Amino acid sequence: MKNKFRILKILITVIIFGFLLSFSLKRFNNKPMEKVSVQLTQTKHPVYFIDEKDIREIVKKSNPGKRIGDINIPDLEKKINLLPAVDSANVYLNLNGNLNLDIKQRVPAFRLNKNGRDFYVDEKGTEFPISKNYSFPCMLVTGNVDKSEYVKLAELVDKIDRDEFSKKYFIGITKENGGYNLLTSQGNYKVEIGDLDKINLKVKGFKTFVEKHLVYQEPDKYSKISVKYDNQIVTTLNPYFKENDSLINIGSKELAKAPTAANIAKKEAAKPVAKPETKPREKPKVAVSKPKAEVKTAVKKENPKPKTSTPKPAAKPKAKVKIE
Numbered sequence: 001m002k003n004k005f006r007i008l009k010i011l012i013t014v015i016i017f018g019f020l021l022s023f024s025l026k027r028f029n030n031k032p033m034e035k036v037s038v039q040l041t042q043t044k045h046p047v048y049f050i051d052e053k054d055i056r057e058i059v060k061k062s063n064p065g066k067r068i069g070d071i072n073i074p075d076l077e078k079k080i081n082l083l084p085a086v087d088s089a090n091v092y093l094n095l096n097g098n099l100n101l102d103i104k105q106r107v108p109a110f111r112l113n114k115n116g117r118d119f120y121v122d123e124k125g126t127e128f129p130i131s132k133n134y135s136f137p138c139m140l141v142t143g144n145v146d147k148s149e150y151v152k153l154a155e156l157v158d159k160i161d162r163d164e165f166s167k168k169y170f171i172g173i174t175k176e177n178g179g180y181n182l183l184t185s186q187g188n189y190k191v192e193i194g195d196l197d198k199i200n201l202k203v204k205g206f207k208t209f210v211e212k213h214l215v216y217q218e219p220d221k222y223s224k225i226s227v228k229y230d231n232q233i234v235t236t237l238n239p240y241f242k243e244n245d246s247l248i249n250i251g252s253k254e255l256a257k258a259p260t261a262a263n264i265a266k267k268e269a270a271k272p273v274a275k276p277e278t279k280p281r282e283k284p285k286v287a288v289s290k291p292k293a294e295v296k297t298a299v300k301k302e303n304p305k306p307k308t309s310t311p312k313p314a315a316k317p318k319a320k321v322k323i324e
Contacts, residue, residue: 033063034097038056059101085128107136109158111140114144114145139170142174143174180196195228
């Protein structure tokens with residue numbers, strides 16, 4: 001009996017609590033939304049791409065009746081996150097009925113001019129358009145940069161901003177013929193770095209070249225300083241710098257003396273082609289036999305003398321024979 005009484009007591013309590021909760025929720029939903037708080041989170045680099053008035057206008061369109069029960073918080077949060085300059089947004093209600101919006105803006109890593117378009121790129125490699133009301137001071141990059149290179153390029157810009165030497169010299173980046181060049185504030189030369197690998201080593205090599213050599217030269221002497229090769233720096237003289245005229249002329253003369261493939265080919269073509277020697281045909285030799293003079297030789301054969309030891313009868317004399 002006691003157990004039944006306890007169960008009944010619990011059920012009555014739950015019903016009363018549910019009734020009170022539903023009544024409170026109904027009253028809370030019918031309550032007008034008195035306050036909208038927009039908090040634009042700032043980072044180490046303050047940005048002002050988003051205007052608070054624009055956010056309030058979005059909230060107003062989402063809840064024209066200004067009733068708390070009519071607010072669709074997930075949908076409102078999604079709309080704010082779709083704004084190009086918004087990195088993240090968090091929308092929530094307080095128990096007192098105040099609507100809070102915490103918004104984090106995108107911070108540009110660099111500004112890119114690509115195929116006639118101007119836009120920002122953040123450290124995550126996300127593109128977003130330029131604002132008509134606000135311009136963020138950052139590195140300008142030009143050229144046909146692939147999206148796959150956005151993150152590495154953002155890392156390069158961050159390294160330049162952190163280093164006092166690099167920040168003093170480098171004011172822009174351009175991509176030409178598949179390689180990157182750093183534009184400098186000193187003179188009209190550019191620093192060729194090639195790809196985006198080994199950036200620390202390349203910047204260190206340029207710094208060494210500046211401290212040990214370039215500080216003693218006129219900044220307009222060079223048109224390009226290349227540090228893209230390992231353990232070497234290659235410089236290109238500026239042809240419009242007066243002091244380089246003699247050096248360029250000497251270099252041109254030396255290059256003119258040096259044999260090139262084209263010159264060698266011309267010389268080979270100019271040489272007369274030796275014709276194969278043709279020997280006169282020899283007349284066939286004809287063997288001419290001279291007639292031999294006929295020699296008549298007369299050979300006389302005489303009879304041998306008879307031996308004294310054995311007397312033989314005398315032989316008859318033979319006739320003479322002529323051999324021609």
